[in-house]
Amino acid sequence: MSRTWKAPLALVMVAAVAAACGEDAAPQQAGSGLERPTINVAMLSLVVNAPYYIAVQEKLFEAEGLTVRTQPVQQSTQAYPALKAGDVDVVFANNASMLLGHDKGDLRVNLVAEGSRLTPKFMGVLVMPDSPITDMKGLEGHSLSVHVLNNIQAITFDAIAATGGVDPAKLEYRQVVFPQMAATMQKGDLDAIHTQEPFLTDTVQKLGARMVADGGAAPVTDLPLDGYFSLDTWTKQYPKTAAAFQRAIQKASGIAADRARVEAVLPTYARGIDPAVAKAMTMPTFGTSNSAERMQKLIDLMVEQQRLTNRIDAGTIVFSP
Numbered sequence: 001m002s003r004t005w006k007a008p009l010a011l012v013m014v015a016a017v018a019a020a021c022g023e024d025a026a027p028q029q030a031g032s033g034l035e036r037p038t039i040n041v042a043m044l045s046l047v048v049n050a051p052y053y054i055a056v057q058e059k060l061f062e063a064e065g066l067t068v069r070t071q072p073v074q075q076s077t078q079a080y081p082a083l084k085a086g087d088v089d090v091v092f093a094n095n096a097s098m099l100l101g102h103d104k105g106d107l108r109v110n111l112v113a114e115g116s117r118l119t120p121k122f123m124g125v126l127v128m129p130d131s132p133i134t135d136m137k138g139l140e141g142h143s144l145s146v147h148v149l150n151n152i153q154a155i156t157f158d159a160i161a162a163t164g165g166v167d168p169a170k171l172e173y174r175q176v177v178f179p180q181m182a183a184t185m186q187k188g189d190l191d192a193i194h195t196q197e198p199f200l201t202d203t204v205q206k207l208g209a210r211m212v213a214d215g216g217a218a219p220v221t222d223l224p225l226d227g228y229f230s231l232d233t234w235t236k237q238y239p240k241t242a243a244a245f246q247r248a249i250q251k252a253s254g255i256a257a258d259r260a261r262v263e264a265v266l267p268t269y270a271r272g273i274d275p276a277v278a279k280a281m282t283m284p285t286f287g288t289s290n291s292a293e294r295m296q297k298l299i300d301l302m303v304e305q306q307r308l309t310n311r312i313d314a315g316t317i318v319f320s321p
Contacts (some may be wrong), residue, residue, distance in 0.1 A: 036089070039068055042076065042091040043072055044072075044092055045270040045271070048115055049269070052228075054255050057265055060251050063248070065244060076094065080107060083107070083230075083231065094226040095224055100302075100307065108233070109232060110231070110317060113249040113250060114227045116225050117286075120217060120221060122200075123200070124200050125139065125194050125213040126211055126212070128185060128208075131210070133192060139191075140171065142191035143189075144171055145192070145193040146194050147176075149173060156223060159219055159220050178195060181199065197284075202277045205276070250289065253286035257286065262278075290320065291318070296313075296314035
C-alpha cells in the first residue's frame with residue numbers, strides 16, 4: 001500500500017527567472033492578472049512527466065506568469081489528501097485513478113492538461129528468459145504485477161486480453177511499484193510483470209526478459225493514460241491560472257515530440273536511468289491538446305468493465321479555458 005502524504009508539505013521550489021521563447025499566443029507575464037501566480041504541483045518521476053520538467057527547464061511557466069513549486073511523490077495517490085485539503089493545486093496522476101475518485105464523489109476533478117497517450121510497446125508484460133510462459137494465454141492463472149491495483153494498467157490489459165481470447169478474471173494482479181518489479185520477478189516472487197518505460201527496456205537489457213504481451217496493443221492504442229488534475233472548484237476559482245498552466249504544458253509537450261529533448265531532461269528528475277536505456281526505450285505520445293473525446297473512450301471502457309458506476313460526461317471533466 002502507498003504511504004499517506006501528510007501536511008504540512010515540504011515543497012521543493014522550482015525557481016522562476018527568465019522569459020521563454022515560443023510561437024504561441026502572447027504569454028501572460030508576471031503580475032498580468034493571474035488569480036494565483038504561485039501554485040503547488042505534485043509530480044512523479046517517470047518518462048510521462050518529461051513535458052513538465054521541460055517546461056521548468058525552458059521557463060515556460062514563468063513566461064505565463066507562473067511560479068511552480070514541485071512536490072515529488074512515488075505514487076499520485078499519496079497526493080490526494082493534500083489536493084483535497086488545498087495544500088496542492090495540481091497533481092499528475094493516471095486518468096483511471098482520478099475518474100474512480102470522481103465517480104465515488106471523493107475527488108471532483110478537472111483535467112487541466114492531458115499528459116500522455118498509449119503507444120505500442122510503451123507498456124508490456126515481461127517474463128524471465130527461462131519462464132514457461134510464451135504468450136498472453138499462458139498468463140492465465142499466474143501472478144502479474146501492476147503499479148496500482150484496479151487502475152490504468154489492469155484496465156488496458158484486461159481489454160487487450162479479452163480481445164486476444166484470454167479471460168481477464170484469470171489474471172492474478174499484484175501491486176508492486178515500477179522500480180521494484182524486475183527484482184521481485186528475478187527473485188521468483190512474480191511470474192510476470194506488467195511494466196512501462198524506461199523500466200521495460202531496462203529489464204529486457206539487464207535480465208534478458210522476454211515480452212509476452214504488448215500493453216499498448218489494440219484496442220487501447222492511443223488511449224489517454226494520465227494528466228495534470230485539479231479539483232473542479234480550483235479551475236472555477238482560478239481559470240486564468242489553470243489556462244496559463246495548460247498553455248505551458250502543451251507547449252512543452254510539443255517540444256517533447258523530439259525524443260532527444262526527453263532523453264536530455266530525464267536525468268534531471270529521474271535517477272538512475274541508463275543513457276543506453278533512454279535511447280532504446282519506446283516513447284508515449286505527449287498531449288498537445290485536451291480532448292473530451294479521448295477521455296470519453298477511457299470512461300466508456302471503464303463502464304464496460306464495471307469499474308465505474310456512472311457514465312461520466314468527459315466534457316464535464318476536461319478543462320477548456
